[in-house]
Amino acid sequence: MATKYVYFFGNGDAEGDESMRPILGGKGANLAQMAKAPLSLPVPPGFTISIDVCQEYYKLGKKYPAGLDAEVAKYLNKLETTFGKKLGDENDPLLVSVRSGAAESMPGMMDTILNLGLNDKSVVGLANKTNNPRFAWDAYRRFIQMYGNVAMGVDHDKFEEIISSVKAKAGVKEDTELTTENLQEIVAKYKEMYKKEKGEDFPQDPQVQMWGAIGAVFGSWMNERAIIYRKLNNIDENVIKGTAVTVMAMVFGNMGETSGTGVAFSRDPSTGENHFMAEYLINAQGEDVVAGIRTPMDISALEKQQPEIFKEISTIRDRLEAHYHDMQDMEFTVQEGKLFMLQCRNGKRTGPAAVKMAVDMVAEKMITKEEALLRVKPDQLDQLLHPQFEAKALKSAKPLASALNASPGAGCGEIVFTADEAVAEDKAGKKVILVRKETSPDDIAGMYVAQGILTSTGGRTSHAAVVARGMGTPCVCGCSDVVFTGKDTVTIGGKEFKKGDYISIDGSTGKVYGEVIPVTPASVSGDLETFLSWADEVRNASVRTTPSGKTVKGFDVLANAEQNEAPQAFRFGAAGIGLCRTEHMFFEEPKLTSFQKMIISDTTEERKANLAAILPLQQKDFYGIIKTMEGRAVTIRLLDPPLNEFVQAETPELAAALAKKLGVSVEVINKKYSELNEHNPMLGHRGCRLAITYPEIYETQVEAIARATAQAEKEGLKHDVRIMIPNVTTFAELKQIRAQAEAVIANVNKELGTSLKFQIGSMIEFPRAAATANQIAEYADFFSFGTNDLTQTTFGFSRDDYSKFIDSYLDQKVLLQDPFKTLDEDGVGVMIGLAEEKGRAVKADLHLGICGEHGGDPASIALCYKLGLNYVSCSPFRVPAARLAGAQAVIKSNK
Known part of the structure; x- marks a missing residue:
């Protein structure tokens, strides 16, 4: 049986329905569904050429599969019979639209052509049949412009120059004010320009027009803006494999x-x-x-x-x-x-709208809580956490103009007038507002980097509004008070601005301000709080069997945070701190000076003396963290980075300044800097290797943690403190360091009369640690996968240098995902799974989680849930998204 490529809809029936999105695309599937019972809506008849043809089109080098032309001819004839008009008829022509439609909506990214079928003869017939010459010639000028640009690549601006010149000569401002004669003049000039550009007359044969349009739509699947849109919206081309083409009778x-x-x-x-x-x-x-x-x-x-x-x-x-x-x-x-x-x-x-609709539709009993949780993309929640204008500053600010509030949020930046300018200024580290008459799909890259978008025309359903909402970018549309006075100048509410001047826009109110207005962060409340509480319910109630056969209950979201960041993490719903980095504490004075003196010391006694000066300061830091936790779990990672990060002496000037600060000679600094300098410091003398070489460093940190915990306990504060050892590659490292830590804790207990106990765990950051996890588990109360380093060492990619080649890998599909953004299931995932299996073979209740940046990535979170981890830990601002992504992983795994 021959492959079916074309599907009909119209006249109260259809050959497809909404379930056929992978074949007909979203547009074709929904048109078919609307056309047939039970909806039976007034849909103009047409047919859809399937996504399969798009795939074949590219496989065959932009050629169509055999038999498609005959099948299209058959269904065109059926369309003509159903609608009672014939394509190309000189007296009463059928006109059609040719539209794109992928399985996932990509508004404005691919091409559409309207009024196809008009030519020099049928336009006269259409004018006579409708008794409306102006309408007919307006349709013809639109078709020439759209077909010439989309199908034949004639610059859009060349058409706009012609229509603008005719309007100026006629003394009119709006297209609707053009007369029939004006439109006929425009058509003649369009055709003249087209012939000059293309070296041939504008096509008069409707069949040639139709196939040219079909080819243009299939070709637009791989245009730059569509590719950028798919990248920005994480649309997987292995799942969404092309576009369908719908040919439909024009109304x-x-x-x-x-x-x-x-x-x-x-x-x-x-x-x-x-x-x-x-x-x-x-x-x-x-x-x-x-x-x-x-x-x-x-x-x-x-x-x-x-x-x-x-x-x-x-x-x-x-x-x-x-x-x-x-x-x-x-x-x-x-x-x-x-x-x-x-x-x-x-x-x-928008993200706020997605959450509100989900909550409301549950209340309306239209959907379940689980369906509601699947309705919102985790990254949409970021939009609810965007800064808003400071209330006090906003109160004193005076708006210059007000228009349509197309996409909510506050944006402030320097004015730019083109997408290219926006991209260039963003690369230079500047924040910009993109100001345009209207945006087009080609502006996608500039819209993505802008802090906000302001247009002088268009409404809430214009391209600018739709794309801005999808990105979570503030947008104000249809602002008639925005008047372009030159290439790099604009007036807003009568006040002139140049490129580079600052403005602020409020996409929630539609107001535009000619000044810088400071912003404040948002918080989790209202509908978002309700919505995320459902996500927590789903995660907390989850029960799954791991690949190793163990049963795991619940799936927590923790935060990577220190004392100052912890309150924000808890406002966003973190259940605790999965990674508290102690190295950040050493960069503060006076700890930094004492620590630098410790580093340049030559004897153990000198090192201990300098660390003793740091101990009470570290104790104060840890006490502050424990107090902030209010009884929540906090995992404190002992010193991780190489020591050379604390000794900045790359230049003579830096060396001299450090020598003066520490009261030693420049020769001492240069000698120590040379000793610390490593070819690959990320695989060098860092983490637990420091503790093996200089045990006094970790011993001081552990003592500070123990004394801080004892102080908190004495004051009646709840505490759940855990100690984490980084960079472990062999059980012997952990065995030795754990013994040293427990000896320190025992001494503190003896001195203070306390009975403190701490969970002590290991980071799993290297393949060898994963492969020997059964041995490491003998001495670990928990594992935390440091997926940044685990990815680095599994791939052999330096995360500091891989940016030089990763784009080429992704563009050529050597890799389908950036492994430092989304966990590699086949490599890094296997290492995590191996460690889970081996570790829990020794301790069935071994607590497992990740604390790398992958902890906030939805796809990585789903993999962590699948592999049986107890939690993920991520940066505070990614906590809400991680809470939702975790719940979605649970729901999808239960289907």
Whole structure:
């Protein structure tokens, strides 16, 4: 049986449905679903060429598979019969749109062509048939511009220069003010310019046009903006394998005052509020709305003008949301008083909106808590934690302008006018606000790095708004008070600004300020607090069997934090501290000077004397941490980095300054610096190796921890302190260091009359440690996987230098993920699994977790859950995302 590539929809039936997203893409699958019962919505007929063809197209060197042309011809004929018009008919032509549609929505990233089928003869027929010459010639100029740019690569600006010159000559500002004669002049000039650019006439054969458009849509799967979008949104090309192409009969919103086009959201995509948010343009086509070319009106305009249409679209809004159990993004057209649905999809939304909708839909009994938790991407939670303007500073600030609050959050930075400028300034370490008339899909890279986006046209459903919301970037759209006065100048509310001047925008209120306004961090409260409490419930109740056959209950999220960061970590919901780095404490004075003196000391006695000066200061640090913990677990890692990090003497000036500070000769400093200098310090004299060479360093730290804990206990403070030994490669290291630590603790207990006990564990950071985990477990109460170093030593990649080649590896798909961002399951994951199996063979209840940066990565968290770890630990700001990702791992594993 021949492979089926084309699927029909329309006339109350369809060959596909919503379950066929991997074949028909999101657009094609949802059009088919809307067209057939039980929804049976007014959808123009059409057909969808499957994603399979896209894959074949690239495999065959941008050629189509055999038989596709005949299958398309068959379904085009069916479309013509169903709609009662023929493509290319000179008297009453069928016009079609050719649209992209991947299995996962990528709004604006791939190409669309409208009004296909018009030529010099059919435009006259369309004008006569509709008795509306202006409409026909407007459709033709749109088609030439869109096809010329998208399918044939003619610069968009060349078309804009022509239409601008005609408008200027005619003395009009808006496209809608152009007369039929103006449009005919534009068409003639477009064709003349096209021939000059391409060396041939604009194609008149509708079949040639259609196949050119189909090729353009398939080709747009690999255009730069689509590739960037997939990277930024972590869309895996091995899962989302291409785009489908939908060819659908055109209906027209630009046929006069009873026609129009709209984009609607069943709930507010910025805030999540349960109210119908829609925008409508009278006498316009859909691209005018989504491209931000014209600023639309609120849907209330349609309610006043055509109440029956408004009632119908409102009913459809409710039916679609009830069917899909999610907020819907819909496009519709009204053609001379008749409504047509052109698209529906689960709508893109901000992080705050995603959380609110999830919480509300659970309350409405539309979805379960588990479904709600799967609705929000972990990285969307970052948007709820973005800074807001300082209340006091905001109160005294005066807005210059106010427009549409398209994407919430506060943004402040220097003005730039192009995406390239934004990228360049970001690389230079500057924060920028991208100010544009409107944004286009090609601006994606600049939009990503900007602190905020301000446009003079467009609405909440324009490209700028939709993409900004997806990124969590503050955005204010449709600001008519933004007037471009030159290449590098703009007036906002009548005040002139140049490139590099500072402005602030509030995407929550739509206000624009001509000054720097300081910001403050957000906190976890309200709907987010409710939502994350569900995530905690799911994780805490989880029970799983590890690959080694052990049963593990619960899955905690801890934080990598020191004393100053701990309060923030707890505000974000961390259950404790999984990594407290002690080396940061040594960089503070007067500890630093004493520690530097210890490093340059030649005898054990000198080292101990200098460490004795540090001990009470370390005790104070540890006491502060224990007090801040309020009884939560805190794992303190003993000194980890090489000693050369504390002796800065790379230049004569630095050496002389350090010598003066420490009261020794420059020769002493240079000699010690030379001794400490290593070819590969990350694999050198650091971590537990320091304790083997200079046991007094760890002994001092352990004593400070013990005395601080004793002080806390004496004051009635709860405590749960654990000591972690880094860089272990053999059980003998841990055995020796543990014995030394326990001797110190025993001495403190004897002196103070306490009976303190501490869990002492090992970091697993090297393949050998994983391979001998059964031996290490004899002397460890817990393992913490230092996945930064474990990745480094498993791959043999220096994490300080791998940036020189990792992009090439990813671009050429030698690696599919950056292993320092997402855990490598086949290598590093095997090491973790081996350590889990061997360690728990010795101690069945051995507590396991990770404390590398992978602890905040959703895919890595899922792997940790699968491998049987008890917890992940990450930076404070990643804790909310990790709480959610952990719950999602539990839910997905139970399916």
